[in-house]
Amino acid sequence: MRHRPQCLLLETTLKSLLSLALACFLVPLPGIANAQAAWPEKTVTVVVPFPAGGATDSAARAMATQMQAALGQSFVVDNRPGATGTLGAGLVKRAAPDGYTLLVASLAPYVVAPHLFKSVPYDALKDFDYLSVLVQAPNVLVAAPGKKARSVADVLAELKASPGKVSFASSGNGASDHLSAELFWQQTGTSGLHVPYKGGAPAINDLLGNQVDYSFQNVNAVLQQIRAGKLHAIAVTGARRSPVLPDTPTLAEAGVQGAEVYSWQGLAAPRGLPPAVRDKAAAAAAAAMRDPQVAARLTEQGLEIVANTPAQFADFQAKEFARWKTLIETRKITAD
Numbered sequence: 001m002r003h004r005p006q007c008l009l010l011e012t013t014l015k016s017l018l019s020l021a022l023a024c025f026l027v028p029l030p031g032i033a034n035a036q037a038a039w040p041e042k043t044v045t046v047v048v049p050f051p052a053g054g055a056t057d058s059a060a061r062a063m064a065t066q067m068q069a070a071l072g073q074s075f076v077v078d079n080r081p082g083a084t085g086t087l088g089a090g091l092v093k094r095a096a097p098d099g100y101t102l103l104v105a106s107l108a109p110y111v112v113a114p115h116l117f118k119s120v121p122y123d124a125l126k127d128f129d130y131l132s133v134l135v136q137a138p139n140v141l142v143a144a145p146g147k148k149a150r151s152v153a154d155v156l157a158e159l160k161a162s163p164g165k166v167s168f169a170s171s172g173n174g175a176s177d178h179l180s181a182e183l184f185w186q187q188t189g190t191s192g193l194h195v196p197y198k199g200g201a202p203a204i205n206d207l208l209g210n211q212v213d214y215s216f217q218n219v220n221a222v223l224q225q226i227r228a229g230k231l232h233a234i235a236v237t238g239a240r241r242s243p244v245l246p247d248t249p250t251l252a253e254a255g256v257q258g259a260e261v262y263s264w265q266g267l268a269a270p271r272g273l274p275p276a277v278r279d280k281a282a283a284a285a286a287a288a289m290r291d292p293q294v295a296a297r298l299t300e301q302g303l304e305i306v307a308n309t310p311a312q313f314a315d316f317q318a319k320e321f322a323r324w325k326t327l328i329e330t331r332k333i334t335a336d
Contacts, residue, residue, distance in 0.1 A: 047090025059102035066288030085109035090121030097272035116335040128268040130313040131282040136264040138238030152254035159190040169212040216271040220302035231331035237261040
């Protein structure tokens with residue numbers, strides 16, 4: 001019995017040491033927390049999985065320039081085109097989740113390509129932290145110079161008179177302009193002839209040359225041709241009229257419901273980004289897009305600023321993923 005006090009003392013000491021060790025394990029070390037808060041401390045690479053010069057590249061460079069000025073570190077845009085954006089997305093998926101490799105891509109690799117290809121080098125639902133949808137733009141149904149159609153009713157009348165023969169150009173199988181056409185045909189009970197090209201530029205060139213009849217092009221891609229009177233704008237696919245085409249009705253206004261489509265560009269990172277880095281990067285990207293000069297320049301091109309939160313982007317991505325999966329499977333769309 002005389003050794004009991006010593007045993008109690010030893011037991012209490014062991015419990016205290018165990019509690020202290022557990023507390024140290026659960027509480028982040030100051031060095032780690034400070035490192036996260038100090039991000040970025042070196043150059044950040046922004047991967048764009050498409051060639052330079054397009055809408056995704058423009059949005060990424062505008063964002064990178066403003067984030068560099070605001071955060072005091074270099075943000076370098078790295079164009080890695082190929083396989084509908086999936087090569088660049090796969091590269092980012094394999095990068096360390098530390099905030100020094102980011103991805104700015106269109107909806108293609110995020111919500112379309114996974115349903116078009118048998119396999120892609122990432123899981124779009126599990127391998128990325130979604131930070132912010134930067135911009136969006138509706139597509140616009142445009143008619144070739146030689147077409148007489150000036151309304152959706154005119155286009156529908158032509159489709160019904162010649163089922164499967166009226167041609168619609170797109171920048172490729174599964175691109176937003178192709179999906180817009182498929183959705184338009186589905187919602188109106190019509191059928192047209194899809195003519196895929198390897199990119200938007202050759203599709204627009206053949207449209208201007210009257211080699212094809214119509215196309216659902218990104219507003220920013222054909223805005224100058226519409227303003228110059230070279231292409232006829234019939235309707236936009238957005239929920240509301242485009243600020244740069246205020247006289248062009250939406251498809252819904254023209255009587256076609258359920259065919260709303262936006263092309264969009266979003267910022268993501270490899271899954272597992274530290275919360276402090278995630279929040280700081282998302283906030284800085286959103287602030288960059290809302291900068292008055294940046295917003296004015298992109299809006300003039302036909303892009304609409306979104307700049308939403310990580311939670312909003314994650315929810316939006318999941319809904320878009322499910323939506324396009326259903327359409328692609330229903331319409332039997334393939335990448336071939």
